[in-house]
Amino acid sequence: xxxxxxxxxxxxxxxxxxxxxxxxxxxxxxxxxxxxxxxxxxxxxxxxxxxxxxxxxxxxxxxxxxxxxxxxxxxxxxxxxxxxxxxxxxxxxxxxxxxxxxxxxxxxxxxxxxxxxxxxxxxxxxxxxxxxxxxxxxxxxxxxxxxxxxxxxxxxxxxxxxxxxxxxxxxxxxxxxxxxxxxxxxxxxxxxxxxxxxxxxxxxxxxxxxxxxxxxxxxxxxxxxxxxxxxxxxxxxxxxxxxxxxxxxxxxxxxxxxxxxxxxxxxxxxxxxxxxxxxxxxxxxxxxxxxxxxx
Numbered sequence: 001x002x003x004x005x006x007x008x009x010x011x012x013x014x015x016x017x018x019x020x021x022x023x024x025x026x027x028x029x030x031x032x033x034x035x036x037x038x039x040x041x042x043x044x045x046x047x048x049x050x051x052x053x054x055x056x057x058x059x060x061x062x063x064x065x066x067x068x069x070x071x072x073x074x075x076x077x078x079x080x081x082x083x084x085x086x087x088x089x090x091x092x093x094x095x096x097x098x099x100x101x102x103x104x105x106x107x108x109x110x111x112x113x114x115x116x117x118x119x120x121x122x123x124x125x126x127x128x129x130x131x132x133x134x135x136x137x138x139x140x141x142x143x144x145x146x147x148x149x150x151x152x153x154x155x156x157x158x159x160x161x162x163x164x165x166x167x168x169x170x171x172x173x174x175x176x177x178x179x180x181x182x183x184x185x186x187x188x189x190x191x192x193x194x195x196x197x198x199x200x201x202x203x204x205x206x207x208x209x210x211x212x213x214x215x216x217x218x219x220x221x222x223x224x225x226x227x228x229x230x231x232x233x234x235x236x237x238x239x240x241x242x243x244x245x246x247x248x249x250x251x252x253x254x255x256x257x258x259x260x261x262x263x264x265x266x267x268x269x270x271x272x273x274x275x276x277x278x279x280x281x282x283x284x285x286x287x288x289x290x291x292x293x294x295x
Contacts, residue, residue: 001157002104002111004144009176010101011074011094012145013056015081016064018089024058024065027084027205029186031198035060040121040132042196044186045080046206050213052181052189053080055196057143059123061130066145068101070176084205099129102144102156105166109133111154112142120195126152136194137292140170168258171225171290177253187213188221188262193292219265221249222295225288226259226278239280244269251280259285271295 015024025032030043040059047053054073059066069077081092110116112124112131121135129146141163149156167174175181175189187210191197199214213219228234241249241261249263259280263272270276272295278285 001155002108003159004102004104004149004156005159005161005163006100006102007163009071010068011071012096012099012101013067013069013074013078013081014064014093014095015067015090016093017091020065020090023085023088023090025201026203027080028058029191029197029204029206029210030058030195031201032058032065033201035065036123037061037125037130038123040123040135042121042135042194044191044196045077046186046204046210048205050185050206050209052175052184052186053077055175055191057132057135059130059132059145061125061145066095066130068143068145070174072176099145099147100149102146102149102158103141103163104144105141105163106139108142112151136196137170137172137290140172141166164255165258168225168255169288171288171293173223173225173253173260179252184221184262185213185219186210187219188223190223190293193294221262221264222272223252224261224263224272224278225290225293226261226285227288228257228259229284229286234281234283236280236283241285242279243267243276248278258288261285 021032028043030041035041035058037060040057044055045053054069054077056067056069118138123132129151131144131151133142134140144151236251237254239251240247246267248267249261251259251261253260274287274289
């Protein structure tokens with residue numbers, strides 16, 4: 001049996017109808033033309049001013065688009081989807097009671113995909129379920145959406161623990177963990193590094209400001225994942241972060257040794273690098289370096 005984590009905070013939304021693809025592609029940040037039974041994408045819905053509303057995975061299954069989002073964003077996402085529906089031939093339904101969502105950490109690709117070759121977003125549909133490789137970063141893990149605690153011949157050993165530490169280890173701070181997302185633009189939360197935005201596609205809600213920030217390289221802040229250099233129980237949430245004796249940002253999330261800080265780029269003494277020294281109070285912070293984060 002495969003060890004799998006069940007996330008009961010994941011809500012599942014079904015979008016289908018003659019205009020479903022065009023409708024979604026006109027409002028979300030990524031390109032739904034790339035979504036099919038073999039490929040899943042990661043995307044967001046923004047306000048017209050480019051502020052974050054929700055993030056989600058989009059897969060194609062049972063002649064429908066399935067959106068997986070955190071319960072924190074569910075109501076606002078449903079509201080936004082219905083607001084832009086207008087006269088489109090589209091139906092939006094809650095599929096949460098029909099399916100469960102499971103997560104299996106990395107190193108299990110061959111079991112599901114028949115190969116060790118990692119393809120971001122790779123998806124396989126089987127019977128009344130589907131499985132996809134996380135489309136954000138390599139070597140993270142696999143998601144299963146199924147009515148049962150299994151996928152094909154693979155039985156799942158359901159673990160009630162959280163897989164958050166796995167995310168933190170890989171430098172990912174899921175958006176639902178950020179207290180006030182209305183303060184930030186998606187590029188300030190590293191969502192472009194996580195393949196959530198297609199800068200080559202046509203218009204979508206919030207596209208103008210998002211594209212302008214990227215084109216002009218005017219991203220004022222970024223999230224940096226840190227690790228505490230020493231093991232202790234220090235609570236550093238909302239504590240200011242210093243670099244070269246300058247206040248460059250603040251800690252927005254902490255779980256044990258894993259810390260995430262919002263850093264104002266113009267206040268740094270130099271371009272971000274692994275040998276820069278950051279401090280919060282009297283605690284030294286070490287950058288949790290990741291290949292997917294390119295500053």
